[in-house]
Amino acid sequence: MEQLETFIVECPDVTGAKTTRSLILDTLSDLSLSRVIERLKVYMDPVEPVFIFAALLRLGSPSIKIKDFARVDMGALGKDEVKIELEKEMFTIKLLNKLWAKYGKENIEQPDRKTIIVKTDPIKDLDMLREFVIEEPQQEVLDRLIDAIALRIIPEGFRVRKHELSSTHVLFVASEDTLKPEWLAKGQEILESLRREENA
Structure with missing residues (x-):
């Protein structure tokens, strides 16, 4: 686990602070979220x-789009289709599932391992497919983190x-x-103190 x-866990009850600290460390470790959090105050x-x-978070990779691992061009001349030529095959299953969900299985063909044909208007959908996430x-990491905080911590x-x-x-x-305004203000104050530490 990355440190x-x-x-910091602040609590008038020392035992409560130790227990909470241990719970948070275990939860973050169990859900592989330790590397996501840079600074934390409770x-x-x-x-x-x-x-x-x-x-404060340190998130990794940005969204992966079709253009990141494939060439997207117009299909055969005179046909309403877009041709996707895969340069990396590692996302093929996810890509097919997303395309099936958007266009229906009947509008997706895969003549070979590295080629996918989408039956659609290329003028309308070509650029959109290049940017398709x-x-x-x-x-996914943020969703896991929210679940960890809301359900376990x-x-x-x-x-x-x-x-x-x-x-x-x-x-x-x-x-x-009911949440008191001073608690909300304290939350913002704690967040700002973390940012100041980061920039120091």
């Missing part, structure tokens, strides 16, 4: 009750939640009660 540059107070989770690694019963999510950070503020 977090910053990992503030919790069971008396208030409030739980704040703020993290096959895989979104960042989104935030204390049970803390159903009132507000969250902020981007490719650079995640912020969760949760409570059993």
